[in-house]
Amino acid sequence: MARWCNVKVLKFSIGFGNPIFTFRLGKDQTAFVISAVPLGGYVKLLDENNLESNEKIKKNDIKRAFNQQPLIKRFLIVAAGPLINIILGIIIFCFIYMHGSLQIKPSISDLSVSSEAYQKGLRVGDDIVLLDGLEIKSIEDLNISLKTHPQVFKDVYLKREGKLIHIKNLFWTNEIKVFPYGLPILIQSIEANSIAEKIGLRIHDEIVMVDQIPVKNIPDLIAIIQNHWLKSFDLTIKRENIIQYIHIDKELFEGKVDKKRIGVVLGYDENVIKAYLVEVKRTFGDSIKKSFAQTFTFFNLTLTTLKNLFIQKADLKDLGGPLAIANMASSSFLEGIFPFIQFIGLISLNIGVLNLLPIPLLDGGYLAFYLLEFIKGKPLSNEKMMISQRVGMLILGLLTVIALYNDACRYLLGS
Structure with a gap:
């Protein structure tokens, strides 16, 4: 987009950090870089406001600087980044739907x-x-x-x-x-320091009843537990074909009023599920429709998650960083090439959606500034821009620290 708008591109980097490999191409001698940290990437444009101390702009290039462009061009250039990520995600999902999946x-x-x-x-x-x-x-x-x-x-x-x-x-x-109504509901994993861990639940336990109410599917089980929140109740489980009763005292819910979860991941027996799996392939038209629907659903899910984090209905422990992404990438790759490609599509969508959030330093923050400039008829002052960018840096810095801390606890300390 920057090239189409005749803005000079100084660098195109895949990843962040120190460059591993660099080559220059084109009349502008744009540097194409592969960097040390392979997460996302960035484009550096010629901009009079972001010059390094030893940099100078040639007179012929001033008119090609990003800050010299009209508002519509700046808006399109900034919006292009996250939109490309979203479009890539849609293309990947379309490919997966057309290829077929179980x-x-x-x-x-x-x-x-x-x-x-x-x-x-x-x-x-x-x-x-x-x-x-x-x-x-x-x-x-x-x-x-x-x-x-x-x-x-x-x-x-x-x-x-x-x-x-x-x-x-x-x-x-x-x-x-x-289906899968009526299948045994199994515990697949348990969060550290959760209610489930404290009451002695184990992986592969089958949850049979809550307060003598039989549970036949996962949504019903979640609803029953949430309806019993802040109350004492009994859980009936089957462990190694032996029925056991576990009492959950209401005192365990203290400090977990809004979360309403006991800290387990639920699922069904894979061997039983396999008998009910079919390969579904879709036409190009259906694939496009489903890809857009999936993108819209994911966008809503992201916004809901961020809202729940803000109002403390979701736990900050759920945030993950580079190690979490690497672990999920590894798991999806072990499942096969197409689950791995689907994971890449999800990551691309995630980057695109998050970048559109109106937080200073993100693309969405700059787009919000441009909308304000359009409404007011003039750009924000440098002082206000600096203050907003510091706020954005603080927000992103805190989220990054939390994500890295969670990664360290999960994958390095094992807690």
């Missing part, structure tokens, strides 16, 4: 024999194929269709033992349960 098939896992759906002909084990002409390939497709369509489906096509079954005017209610 997803949970839309199977009925539980249904009362007295329900209207059962009387209509729906049965446990049926796979949903079409809902009012819309192809349903995965549980994700089914959930989207249920959210965006009326409860009554005029034409429903099911697959049962290899045969196609047609049901008309099916009223979809909460009595119809889909």
Whole structure:
């Protein structure tokens, strides 16, 4: 974008820190650099406000300096960085959707024999194929269709033992349960110093009941525990095929009023899940739509997470730095090349979204300044810019320190 706007580019760096490899290219002899810390990158433009003490600008280049450009060009140049990250993420997701991935098939896992759906002909084990002409390939497709369509489906096509079954005017209610409802809920990991650790829960424990209320899926379990928050209750678990009862005293919730979590990661038995996985490939058009939807969802999730951090509904311990990113990258790579590519897409989206936040020193902060300049008809004074940049530096510095501290605790100290 800077080149299109005829702004002189001094350096294009992949990564940060000391340069490892440098070469120059083009009429401006732009330095292309690979730096020591391979996280993101940056572009250095000619700017009269950011000159080093020994730098001088040639007269012919003054008009090509960034600070000499009209507002619209400066806005487009700054916005281009995060937008490229977001576009790259969308392209990667589109590629993943077109290539295909393993997803949970839309199977009925539980249904009362007295329900209207059962009387209509729906049965446990049926796979949903079409809902009012819309192809349903995965549980994700089914959930989207249920959210965006009326409860009554005029034409429903099911697959049962290899045969196609047609049901008309099916009223979809909460009595119809889909996979993985009913599967054993297992603890996959436990946070250090959490309530779960204090009461003696272990990895691979199966959570069966909360206060004698049976739990059949993870969302229900989370809702039940949150409804019991600040109260004493009993947890029924199965450990090595032996039923055990664990009492959780309300005193354990002190200081954790807003978090409403006991500190576990939940999941299902992978060996059981595998039997319900199907490879789903999508057309180019569907892939584009889903990629944009995924980006929008991720954008909302990022904003919600930041909001929860600010109002203390999320824990600062959840922040991760370079070691956390490296650990997730390694885990995704071990799963296969496509999970790793998907992880790269998520990181690219994350960088793009975070850079658009209106925090001074980030691209979003500069865009906010340009909007103020457009409204006021003049740029902010240098004094106000310096103050805002110091505030931005303080915010980003604190977040960086917290992330590095969390990394050290997790991966170096093992706590």
